[in-house]
Amino acid sequence: MARLTPVGTLVLHQLRVRWRSxxxxxxxxxxxxxxxxxxxxxxxxxxxxxxxxxxxxMKQYLGDLQGPISVDxxxxxxxxxxxxxxxxPFLVILMGARTIAGSEERKTLDALLSNPLARWQVIAGSxxxxxVSLAGVLALTWLLxxxxxxxxxxxxxxxxxxxxxxxxxxxxxxxxxxxxxFSSLLRRGAVAVTISxxxxxxxxxxxxxxxxIKPVEPLRVLSLLYxxxxxxxxxxxxxAVLGTLGGVCVVVAAAMAAFARRDVYT
Amino acid sequence: xxxxxxxxxxTKRYGRRPGIETLDLEVVPGEVFGFIGPNGAGKTTxxxxxxxxxxxxxxxxxxxxxxxxxxxxxxxxxVGYLPGEFGLDVRMTGRQSLQYxxxxxxxxxxxxxxxxxxxxxxxxxxxxGRLSRGNRQKIGLVRALFHRPALLVLDEPTTGxxxxxxxxxxxxxxxxxxxxxxxxxxxxxxxxxxxVCDRVAIVRAGRLxxxxxxxxxxxxxxxxxxxxxxxxxxxxxxxxxxxxSDVWAQENTVSxxxxxxxxxxxxxxxxxxxxxxxVVHPTLDEVxxxxxxxxxxxxx
Numbered sequence: 001m002a003r004l005t006p007v008g009t010l011v012l013h014q015l016r017v018r019w020r021s022x023x024x025x026x027x028x029x030x031x032x033x034x035x036x037x038x039x040x041x042x043x044x045x046x047x048x049x050x051x052x053x054x055x056x057x058m059k060q061y062l063g064d065l066q067g068p069i070s071v072d073x074x075x076x077x078x079x080x081x082x083x084x085x086x087x088x089p090f091l092v093i094l095m096g097a098r099t100i101a102g103s104e105e106r107k108t109l110d111a112l113l114s115n116p117l118a119r120w121q122v123i124a125g126s127x128x129x130x131x132v133s134l135a136g137v138l139a140l141t142w143l144l145x146x147x148x149x150x151x152x153x154x155x156x157x158x159x160x161x162x163x164x165x166x167x168x169x170x171x172x173x174x175x176x177x178x179x180x181x182f183s184s185l186l187r188r189g190a191v192a193v194t195i196s197x198x199x200x201x202x203x204x205x206x207x208x209x210x211x212x213i214k215p216v217e218p219l220r221v222l223s224l225l226y227x228x229x230x231x232x233x234x235x236x237x238x239x240a241v242l243g244t245l246g247g248v249c250v251v252v253a254a255a256m257a258a259f260a261r262r263d264v265y266t
Numbered sequence: 267x268x269x270x271x272x273x274x275x276x277t278k279r280y281g282r283r284p285g286i287e288t289l290d291l292e293v294v295p296g297e298v299f300g301f302i303g304p305n306g307a308g309k310t311t312x313x314x315x316x317x318x319x320x321x322x323x324x325x326x327x328x329x330x331x332x333x334x335x336x337x338x339x340x341x342x343x344x345v346g347y348l349p350g351e352f353g354l355d356v357r358m359t360g361r362q363s364l365q366y367x368x369x370x371x372x373x374x375x376x377x378x379x380x381x382x383x384x385x386x387x388x389x390x391x392x393x394x395g396r397l398s399r400g401n402r403q404k405i406g407l408v409r410a411l412f413h414r415p416a417l418l419v420l421d422e423p424t425t426g427x428x429x430x431x432x433x434x435x436x437x438x439x440x441x442x443x444x445x446x447x448x449x450x451x452x453x454x455x456x457x458x459x460x461x462v463c464d465r466v467a468i469v470r471a472g473r474l475x476x477x478x479x480x481x482x483x484x485x486x487x488x489x490x491x492x493x494x495x496x497x498x499x500x501x502x503x504x505x506x507x508x509x510x511s512d513v514w515a516q517e518n519t520v521s522x523x524x525x526x527x528x529x530x531x532x533x534x535x536x537x538x539x540x541x542x543x544x545v546v547h548p549t550l551d552e553v554x555x556x557x558x559x560x561x562x563x564x565x566x
Contacts, residue, residue, distance in 0.1 A: 009369045017357060107353035111409065113319060114347040115370040116339045264319040266310070266351050 006117050010125025011132060018095075018133065025091055026137040030144025033079050037148040037156070040071045047074065057212045071154045072161070072233045075145070080232030084141075084168055085225060086204060091137065092130040092176025093196045099126040099180055100259055102189035109264055120256040123180060127252045130176040131169075138165045164232035170244040171224055175200050177251040184258040187265070268331030270295045270417050270448035271316060275325035278311050284472040285311035288325065291467060291474065295416075298439055298449040300463030300480065302456060302554060308472040309452040310350050313421050316450075317347055330416060343371070346415035348406045350422045350452070356395030360405045363394065364412060371413055379412040385434055399426040407435065411442075418442060418449045424458055436462045456554055460484070468554060488523045490546040491531060495520070496539035503534055 004012060015022075047069045099122065103109035112122065142158075142165050149156050175196050182192035203223040210220040220226040227240035271293035278285035286308035293299045303309050314320040316327050318338035327334040329341045355363065364379050383390050388404040397405065403426040410418060418439075424432045439449050439462050453459050459466060459480070466483055468476040476483065488511070501515035501522075509526035518541070524531060528545065535543070 003372060004369065006370055009366070013366050013369075017355065107349070107351050108355065110319065110347075110349040111352050111367075111406075114317065114342060114345070114349070114410075115367060116343040116372075117370060118339050261321070263321055264314070266314075266349060 006115075006121050007125045007128060010117075010122065011128045014095075014125070014129040015132060018129075022091075022133050022136055023140070025088070026140025027144065029079075029084060029088065029137065030141040032083065033075060033141055033145035034148035036075055036078050037071060037145055037154060038152045040074055040154055041152055043074070044069065044071075070233075071156050072164075075161070076164070076230045076232035080164055080168070081225070081230060084165075085171060085228075086200070088134065088137065088168070089172045089175035089200050090197065092134060092172055093179040093193055093200075095130050095133065096126065096176045096179030096181075096196070097183045097189040097192035099123070099183050100262075101183040101186055101192050104187065104264060105189055107266060110266060113264060119259045123184065123252060123256045123259055126180055127177060127248075127255075130180075131173055134169050134172050134176075138169055141165060161232065163236045167228060167231035167237050167241050170241050170248060171228055173248050174224065174244050174251070177248045177255070181251050181255040181258065184255040184262060267295050269293060269328065270297075271299075271327070271329055271450060273312075273316075273325065273327045276312070276315055276322055276327050277324045278308075278315055278320055279323045284308075285320075286315070286469070287472045289474055291477070293448060293450055293465075295448050296443060296446045297464040298443050298451060298462050300459035300466040301450060301452040301469065302454060302459055302466060303469035303475075304454060307469040309469060310421055311472075312469070313347075313350075313419055313450075313452055316419065317342065317345065344416045346410035346413065346418045348410040348418075348420045348423050350425075352406055354394040354397075354402055354405060356393065359393050360388065360390040360397075360408070363405065364390065364409065367409055368413070373413060377412045378414055379408050382408045382411055382438070385438065386431055400428060400431070403427055404431070411438070414447075416447055418447065418451075420449065421452045422454070423451065424453070424455060432458065484547075488525045489528070490521065491524050491528065492519060492521045492542075492544040492546070493531075493535050493540060494518055494542035494544075495535075496541055499538050504531065507531060507534065 051069055100109065103112065113119070142162055145161060146158055149158075178199060179192050179196040182195050183189060186192055203225055206216060206219045207223040207225040209216040210223075210226070224240070224244065227243070228237050229240075231237055269292050271291065273289050273291045276289040276291075277287055279287075289308075289312060291312075301309055301312065311320065315322050316329060316334055318335050318341070321335065330344055332341050334341055358366075360383070361376070361379075364376050368374075368376055368379075379390070382388075383404075386404045386407065388401060388408065390408075392401075394402065394405060403423075407420075407423060410420065410423075424435060427435060436458060439451070442449055443464075449462075451459065451463060463480050466476070466478060466480050467474055495518045498518055499515070499520060501513050501520045504510055504520060504522055505513040507530050510522050510524055510531065512521075512523040514521055520535075522531070532543070
């Protein structure tokens with residue numbers, strides 16, 4: 001059997017340690033998505049009435065909805081633009097924060113760094129673990145939703161949902177990378193979590209308010225959510241995805257540089 | 267053969283607080299080197315500088331001929347390190363933890379781990395969250411030793427170990443030395459340093475206070491001499507003898523500390539009727555405390 005590189009060993013170890021929690025995340029999000037799909041046939045009439053009678057500002061907030069609401073729009077409102085982009089980044093924010101500052105606090109970093117590992121490899125291993133973990137959770141989410149599609153008797157092309165969830169992968173990864181950077185710069189894992197989560201929530205709030213409050217609209221460019229649009233129901237947001245992946249690379253490189261310069265304490 | 271450890275002007279300051287100050291130290295291959303001092307003296311800082319966990323304010327360190335910072339990955343390939351404090355992933359067993367560390371070292375097996383675990387009476391298949399403090403320390407020791415490193419850096423290695431396991435562990439260190447490997451042992455348990463170390467460095471407030479063979483350090487120890495006379499005697503003439511200190515008298519007994527030879531004391535005592543004479547050689551602890559006694563001049 002081919003021997004793994006140190007980064008490969010780090011990734012495999014982290015996945016072995018975390019597989020249960022990843023499974024829980026995937027089942028929870030996929031189960032929720034499946035529930036929305038299953039409820040759609042009975043909810044659609046109520047939803048259409050609700051949208052028809054909703055004030056314009058609410059319609060705008062929900063994506064300028066016109067006419068009967070489709071299953072992919074329904075999933076997009078509930079899952080693609082609310083639950084996944086807010087909840088799933090926390091999976092990787094916690095992982096990123098634990099990598100350096102968290103390990104230092106738990107006093108496990110010394111033992112790890114006593115091995116013949118370069119510091120950049122620890123960061124690369126963590127970033128790769130986050131990427132693989134997110135991909136796994138999103139794949140499981142997609143699978144569970146798609147099991148529900150024929151059972152609910154709704155029409156939804158599998159590729160569209162897959163593309164929409166795939167677009168959310170770099171979005172979530174970006175916040176994990178931010179947590180990794182703050183974990184490399186700071187000495188408290190909780191602070192790395194707080195800052196990264198605050199940035200995420202700020203982006204969400206800006207995007208939500210900009211639909212209804214004019215003075216906030218110029219700030220929308222600062223929110224990643226604005227650049228992604230509605231990935232579960234529209235075209236694949238190539239520009240946002242590629243831009244975010246570039247951003248992830250820059251932030252991870254900055255984390256490597258910060259960790260290389262950093263003292264590790266007990 | 268390059269030095270196992272060589273530091274030149276190694277300095278680390280934490281803001282205005284000194285960690286270690288211009289440390290010049292050489293540890294030769296194949297010796298067990300004791301690095302002793304109280305908490306906060308700079309022992310752990312020095313070790314962390316050697317392992318590139320801390321970056322020096324100035325100066326440099328070389329391990330087995332390699333720069334401790336520039337060549338840190340290669341250095342750690344040849345070093346086994348036991349941190350003074352360490353956490354364990356409580357969800358894993360000791361075996362799983364060692365398998366992970368072996369994979370990071372590119373090893374195909376667990377090396378010396380099964381043998382070491384047996385000698386230290388450690389069950390590797392128990393989740394580490396269920397281990398006692400002493401058994402957790404054993405996990406750390408096995409992790410430091412299992413890949414047969416050329417240099418062992420151990421920070422307070424016997425913490426939490428029972429006396430029998432301490433004996434076994436010190437025997438393992440002697441065997442490592444006999445195989446030509448080097449041990450750098452930081453400790454404040456001076457009895458173990460006395461038992462196993464070939465040379466000892468004493469650090470005080472971030473500076474090297476002494477660096478000698480354990481033997482010569484012990485030779486310098488101040489003996490406690492107790493003289494019992496047939497009748498009370500005036501102790502003041504004893505206090506005036508060279509090398510004598512801490513003289514006290516009670517009834518027929520005079521007790522004193524003596525740094526140099528005993529001849530002058532015996533001759534003075536012989537002027538009275540001497541009933542008994544006892545010379546007690548202090549342990550390394552007392553030598554160590556002597557270095558920390560603010561009244562004593564620094565030997566280096």
